[in-house]
Amino acid sequence: MFTIKVNEKINIVFLHHNFKSGFYKLFKSNKLQLLKWFNWPNDCQSEDDFSKLISNALFEYARGTAVQCAINFDDDIIGYIGLTKVNTLLGKAELSYWISNDYQGRGIMTLVCRKMIDYAFYFLNLDKIETSIATDNISSRKVCETLDFELEGILKRAENINGKVIDHARYGLLKSYN
Numbered sequence: 001m002f003t004i005k006v007n008e009k010i011n012i013v014f015l016h017h018n019f020k021s022g023f024y025k026l027f028k029s030n031k032l033q034l035l036k037w038f039n040w041p042n043d044c045q046s047e048d049d050f051s052k053l054i055s056n057a058l059f060e061y062a063r064g065t066a067v068q069c070a071i072n073f074d075d076d077i078i079g080y081i082g083l084t085k086v087n088t089l090l091g092k093a094e095l096s097y098w099i100s101n102d103y104q105g106r107g108i109m110t111l112v113c114r115k116m117i118d119y120a121f122y123f124l125n126l127d128k129i130e131t132s133i134a135t136d137n138i139s140s141r142k143v144c145e146t147l148d149f150e151l152e153g154i155l156k157r158a159e160n161i162n163g164k165v166i167d168h169a170r171y172g173l174l175k176s177y178n
Contacts, residue, residue, distance in 0.1 A: 002069075006115050009106060011072040012081060019070050020050040022077040023027055037098070039163065058080075064088065067119075070101065071112050074109045078103045080114050083124070091127035093120055097140070109143050121175045128175065132158065132168040139149050144171045153154065 002014035012141050013019075024047045027034070034040075044050060052059035067153035069081035079099035086093040095116065120126045133140045135154060144153075158168035 004115050009074050012069045013072050015054050015068045020047050024050045095129050095131045110146050126150050129173045131171050135167045135169050149173045
């Protein structure tokens, strides 16, 4: 199984159908938090819905357009990290992530993002990582800023999250800066 060791307790593990129960359990306990920042939780009502998400992630990996993973802490799934919209012609991808409320504020996401960025730059040989984060999502923005992402701008009216139109902070990190 594809695994990137972050430290003695934390691993990044390639998504697999064996994780659907663990992801669904994590999702149910964090649904309210996730609904603040994403629309996709509205489409997840069962383990079968997570099975479909995982199947789609595997298909995207096979096409070379995404690498989507679970964050494992002491063998428990605590979050998600992924590179999506992989564009080899432009040498870039989108970084997406979320972590359980119980593990926020410990620096885990920064460590995990750093490892995924290294994977993107030195294994996938990409030159840029981008991410768009709701301007009000201060915790996720701090992760980017800690990792030296550059704020490239604010995208006004970038997304409608569950009926609320929000702005996005657009960040980028070039390989030459890492």
